[in-house]
Amino acid sequence: MTQENEIISVLDFERIMRCIVTAEKEYADQIVNLKQLKKRVLAAQKVQVDEIPPDIITMGSVIEIKTDDDNFTFKLELVYPEFENVRENKISVFSNLGSAIFLRKSNDVITYQAWGKEHRIKVLSIHYQPEAVGDFNI
Numbered sequence: 416m417t418q419e420n421e422i423i424s425v426l427d428f429e430r431i432m433r434c435i436v437t438a439e440k441e442y443a444d445q446i447v448n449l450k451q452l453k454k455r456v457l458a459a460q461k462v463q464v465d466e467i468p469p470d471i472i473t474m475g476s477v478i479e480i481k482t483d484d485d486n487f488t489f490k491l492e493l494v495y496p497e498f499e500n501v502r503e504n505k506i507s508v509f510s511n512l513g514s515a516i517f518l519r520k521s522n523d524v525i526t527y528q529a530w531g532k533e534h535r536i537k538v539l540s541i542h543y544q545p546e547a548v549g550d551f552n553i
Contacts, residue, residue, distance in 0.1 A: 420460065421458070421459040421460065421518040422459060422460050422466075422467065422518065423456060423459040423462070423473075423518055424462060424464040424466075426464050428456060428461050430474065430495065431452075431474070431508065432456065434496060434509075435449060435452065435453050435456070438496070438509065448514045449509065452508070452514040455517075464546050465546070465549075467544075467546040467547075469541070469544055469546070469547040470520045470521040470541060471518060471519070471520055472493060472516050472518060472519050472544070473517075473544055473545060473546055474494070474495065474517075474545070475492065475493065475494070475545040475550070476493050476541055476543060476545070477490060477491070477492045477542045477543040478490065478491060478492075478493070478516065478539075478540065479539040479542060480537065480538055480539060481536060481539055482536055483524075483534070483536060483537065484534070488539065489504065490504060490542065491504040491505070491506045492504060492505045493506060493513055493516060493517060494506065494507060494508070494513075495508065496508070496509045511527050511528060511529040512529060512534075514527075516536075516538065520538065521538050521541055522537070522538060522539075523537070523538045524536070524537045524538075525537075525538065
């Protein structure tokens with residue numbers, strides 16, 4: 416699932432790695448995709464926040480996706496684990512869906528595993544990306 420040439424801001428890199436290190440100590444056995452997420456984050460090209468292209472899903476991004484199986488569309492916000500709130504469509508980067516969309520781009524078709532089966536979604540658009548508007552306080 417790792418994409419070539421993924422880009423991450425140094426700010427997201429530092430924040431995500433802190434969360435991963437903490438989670439590894441406390442919940443490593445419970446977060447199945449933590450190793451995959453860590454591998455992707457470590458392999459991604461690190462750039463300054465103002466160098467992030469606006470079509471990349473970063474932390475705090477609000478995106479619209481479409482499910483492949485029933486063409487259902489919905490918006491969600493990618494958040495750090497402590498801010499996850501499914502009722503408000505705030506999805507943790509540690510979740511299967513969250514880690515699958517992190518660092519991906521508009522129009523990407525993404526396959527990920529959840530609830531014992533494979534799911535496919537398409538990123539229709541990025542409605543808000545913090546880096547694109549200079550908001551680095553997420």
